[in-house]
Amino acid sequence: MASTPDLGVPAPDFTLPGIVLSGTEVERRDFTLSAHRGKPIVLAFYPGDDTPVCTKQMCAYNNELEKFADIGAEVWGISPQDLDSHEKFAQRHGLQQPLLADPAKTVIQQYGVGLKALGLKRSVFLVDAEGVLRWKHVATLGLKFQSVDTLTAQIAALA
Template sequence: MSTRLAAGDPAPDFTLLDADEKPVTLSDLRGRKVIVYFYPAASTPGCTKQACDFRDNLAELNGAGIDVLGISPDKPAKLARFREKEGLTFPLLSDPERTVLQEWGAFGEKTMYGKTVTGVIRSTFLVDEEGKIEAAQYNVRATGHVAKLRKDLKV
């Protein structure tokens, strides 16, 4: 099981390809807060609900100085189809080797339908302007998560 991050930890930097196969580097976003969220698979019901919730709340989050990055093991082409189908307006990043997922503690054992499996742990992090973890949430629910996040952030 990978190590879990906690508030105050430095956010592990990464460069991943987005849906257009352009590199996105976390440290390039310093000076703004960033929500980094990890999800299992594009175009599945829970992941679609969560991504659409972020899309629908993006203006308010951006207005509060917060960017959003979604990361999954999906390849860029699948992310591009997901983005187009759902009208997503924030970067979706591809981590097919699951390197970043593991560095952030978002890949490992989890319970699904009463069974222990290894996979992506739906997780959300708030990274502050200096690149430190401000909040780390593991095993979040796809539905209602963004509303709770906005309430916690007072956005």
């Protein structure tokens, strides 16, 4: 398994297809990390749509999107499920943050969070406005996730 990228270096760039739920409408489009320079991005890698811990994590982030927006940040969820799965997941739980699909696990491998039989390690990477990786947390077991308060404090420390 590849190691996670080092802090202080440019975050590995990528383009992945994703969905964004706005009200009841779903938009499908590509998301490119380097195209979002100028604001911090939280990359939240999660193992699976509609699994208990992942649902709690994505709902917690969704419920506090305003806190992220207040400090100029976005949250992108990334998992190996396809767009249809993400769409159902977002609609079922009212998730407004982009959910990106990485079924080939290309980006998961770039960030060194893949697991052979289990998919991926629950992980969060904070990319600053210039595209540099500033903070990361890679879970050993993935039964817990980083809180909104922890993430927003890390983002605020970049200013």
